[in-house]
Ligand code: SF4
């Protein structure tokens with residue numbers, strides 16, 4: 001089963017992605033590539049592309065709603081890790097639903113997490 005996020009990417013093209021500057025400071029253990037961020041205020045950075053319209057994070061690869069993935073998945077900011085796809089863990093996600101609606105995509109349902117092949121668990125999300 002292809003993870004639903006890999007056919008989506010809507011949340012990466014809808015929300016401002018802001019986080020503490022230390023997440024992009026390698027000396028403090030931060031892993032977010034600093035060159036992909038912009039200073040938002042004295043305490044926070046934002047992923048480039050998420051503060052302008054239309055929103056699209058600079059790290060997002062592919063086409064929203066077709067095939068999409070985060071180009072810095074292992075290094076993505078904490079706020080990205082907190083966005084859960086609806087029904088992956090048995091409940092709806094307001095952020096996921098809002099982003100998908102904004103892009104004209106149907107909301108995820110519990111059925112989206114059923115593996116018709118029955119051979120295993122879904123792969124890890126690559127976008128959200
Ligand atoms: S969390 Fe939801 S909106 Fe974000 S990529 Fe996954 S399915 Fe799309």
Ligand code: SF4
Nearest residue numbers: 012057059060070080
């Ligand atoms: S998950 Fe990746 S592509 Fe999506 S907003 Fe975060 S950094 Fe950008």
